[in-house]
Amino acid sequence: MTTPAQSDLAPPPTLEVRGGRKNFGAVHALRGVDIVARAGEVTALVGDNGAGKSTLIKCIAGIFPFDAGEVRYEGETVHISDPGAANDIGIEVVYQDLALCDNLDIVHNMFLGRELRKGFRLDEAAMETRAAEVLASLSVRTVRSIRQHVASLSGGQRQTVAIARAVLWNSKLVILDEPTAALGVAQTEQVLQLVRRLADAGLAVVLVSHNMNDVFEVADSISVLYLGQTAAQVRTADTSRAEVIELITSGSAVAPVGAPGTAQPATDNANGSTTA
Structure with a gap:
């Protein structure tokens, strides 16, 4: 009797985008993007300015429709028509501006x-x-009272409130857009610990970041965009900063870590989190 492979028994990824394309008139913002985000893992989304990261997360969040490609959510093909539809299936996005009201309390x-x-x-x-x-x-x-006004919070505390708001609604996929960009060292570490706890709680987390230290500290896999295309998606444990930077800047690596233009699915038996 043949025992099924472990990968055959694993649940499908929470999110899978294949061949995602988005045009704005003559501008081809996304020219074939692939990304896989799995429950219980942090997937870092990296790329230079203009690589298509913001457009991709806005398409996933329902702000823009994909012009072509397939989006699968928990194994089912879906069409996310607007942000409400994304929220309804459990997708939440924490944008860089946080969208918090200073004159209101945390609750x-x-x-x-x-x-x-x-x-x-x-x-x-x-x-x-x-x-x-x-x-x-x-x-x-780190929050003294949940009834204190957001205006009195530090940058790290504000980020914490925004992330907590995202997981309040039984979300399954949380996308974080540069959550540590304006934070100091201590606050950055607090937010990264929170990001790791989200994944450890079973959520799929997509972390958009330019900071390679943050990426290699918390990410299980790294998806690299280059000029609107996926250069590679690789396990963090199987690559290096130099290889990822090479992918970001040229779209390929000297020592190949993944087929350019193809997202490499995460293997289930690899531990991608590293501080090396």
């Missing part, structure tokens, strides 16, 4: 636009309880 920011109500009134008790539960589940201990 109201976390429920902004999705407030819980009891009759005609806001259900403040339920929102406060749920917000506290989510922050506790993420081991967030």
